[in-house]
Amino acid sequence: MGKQGLKVAFQMDPMHGINISGDSSFVLALEAQARGHKLWHYLPEDLSYNEGKVSAMAHPMTVQREIGIHYSFGTPERIDLDDMDVVWMRQDPPFDMAYITATHLLELVHPNTLVVNDPAEVRNAPEKLFVTKFRDLMPPTLITRRADDVKAFRAKYGEIIVKPLYGNGGAGVFHLREDDSNLASLLELFFGSSREPVMVQKFLPEVREGDKRIILIDGEVAGAINRVPAKGEVRSNMVVGGKAVASTLTAREEEICAKLKPELKKRGLIFVGIDVIGDWLTEINVTSPTGLQAVNRFDGVKLEADIWDAIEAKI
Numbered sequence: 001m002g003k004q005g006l007k008v009a010f011q012m013d014p015m016h017g018i019n020i021s022g023d024s025s026f027v028l029a030l031e032a033q034a035r036g037h038k039l040w041h042y043l044p045e046d047l048s049y050n051e052g053k054v055s056a057m058a059h060p061m062t063v064q065r066e067i068g069i070h071y072s073f074g075t076p077e078r079i080d081l082d083d084m085d086v087v088w089m090r091q092d093p094p095f096d097m098a099y100i101t102a103t104h105l106l107e108l109v110h111p112n113t114l115v116v117n118d119p120a121e122v123r124n125a126p127e128k129l130f131v132t133k134f135r136d137l138m139p140p141t142l143i144t145r146r147a148d149d150v151k152a153f154r155a156k157y158g159e160i161i162v163k164p165l166y167g168n169g170g171a172g173v174f175h176l177r178e179d180d181s182n183l184a185s186l187l188e189l190f191f192g193s194s195r196e197p198v199m200v201q202k203f204l205p206e207v208r209e210g211d212k213r214i215i216l217i218d219g220e221v222a223g224a225i226n227r228v229p230a231k232g233e234v235r236s237n238m239v240v241g242g243k244a245v246a247s248t249l250t251a252r253e254e255e256i257c258a259k260l261k262p263e264l265k266k267r268g269l270i271f272v273g274i275d276v277i278g279d280w281l282t283e284i285n286v287t288s289p290t291g292l293q294a295v296n297r298f299d300g301v302k303l304e305a306d307i308w309d310a311i312e313a314k315i
Contacts, residue, residue, distance in 0.1 A: 003312045006037040009058060009079060011044055011102070012090035012288075015071045024292040024304075025090045026070070029063045031304040037086075039063070040079055041071075044091045044102050054081045054108050081109045085315060088116050090288050095126050095166040099287070111268075114315060117286050118268035125267065127283045128165050128199050133263070137256050137281040142200040147187045150200050154178065159203035162186060165196050175203060206278030212247055213291045214257060215303060216272045218310045219265040221257050222303050223295035224249055246298040252279045260284070270314075271307055 012025050020026050029039055042058035060074035081087055089106060093099060106119040124130075131138050142153045143165065154160045154176065162183075163173040172190075176183055190198050210226035226247035249257070253276055260281075264272055273289030275282045292303045 003315060004036045006032070006035075006085040006312075006315065007040075007083065008032050008037045008086045008088070009040040009042065009056065009081065009084045010061070010088045010090055011042055011047065011056070011106075012088065013092055014043065015041055015061070015073075018070075020065060020067060020070045022290070022293050024290045025088065025288075026063065027292055027296075027304040028088065028090075028307065029061070030065065031302075031308050032086075033063055035308060040084075041073070042079075044098065047102060047105055049105055049108070054105050055079060056081065081106070081113055084109075084113045086114050086116060086311060089119060089122060092288050093166060095287060114311065116270050116311060117272075121267040121269055122286050125269070125284065125286050126166060127285045127287065128163075130284045130286065131281055134256075134259060134281060137259060139204055139277075139280040139282065140202040143197050144200070145191060145197045147184065147191075150187060150198070151183065153200055154183065157202040159205075161201045161203050162190070163199050163201075164190065164194070165199050201282070204277045204280060204282075209278075210245070210247075211242070211282070212253065212276045213294075214249065214253060214274050214276060215289070215291055215295055216257060216260065216264060216274065217303065217306050218270050219261040221249065221254070222306055223299050223301055224253075225291060225294045225298055244294045244298070256281050270310055 010025060010029060018026055033039055039061040040058040041061040042056040046057040048055055055078050057076050058079045059076050061071055063071050087106060087109070089102065100123055103119040103123040106115045109115065110119055132141070140157060142149060144150060158178040160176050161173060162176060174186060187198070207229060210228040212224055212226050214224040215222045224247045225244045227242040227244055229242055256274070256276060260274065269286050271289055273285040273291050275285070295301065295303055
């Protein structure tokens, strides 16, 4: 039996815009409510630090699986995050200075208030950079702002993928063939709009068979779906038309998960979604992972319950 009556705050994007048939935060809130926990919702910009106290202007919240009336808010009130039992950091990237600032503020209340995922480790593990700690698991990769380095990398590998380091949802991901004349213009566009390097990877043709999302809960494999890109597309993200299909793990994917497990557990990363194309780990998503509802549908499971079991065991 789980712990009754926890105080749970969700720091996330606006509730009115979520897709209740796909959103992972929504089912985490539904499950918390079903367990008798009390819910609040606030936006990242409603988080404040004032003379040693971290607080948020938050709405008491109830949720239900009804399209259009999936949530209701009570009168907004200032909550002291020290008084909460759990704070979910679930706003979507971009992983920018606002995001990083939020991790610093939440770090002041964690672990007295359990922040999921651990805010210091979220800050230290941007999805596309954290993966560089596992070089033997990732495809040939370059991170740079030097155009000549990108050109040399393409000359070595032929087809490449160029993407922003801190984006999400497949935004700004480009597939360039060996003879594509747009490379210089594309890099000018990237470097003109941001001071950040880009990530360049060898193109993995296996992506046409899918980009597998594997959910790990406290380091343990909990389920997986394969996301197959739409015709004529190399991005498999659901938001750009990728289609979810049922999936099990290959021996290589089990090896990848086994290598990640001790690091994820050590860092307090309770809810993680990794992306695997062919034999290669491409991302470790720790900021606001998704995929719970898709895995639930295909596997007949209830991953949000497993996540809450893991959280309640830590409190």
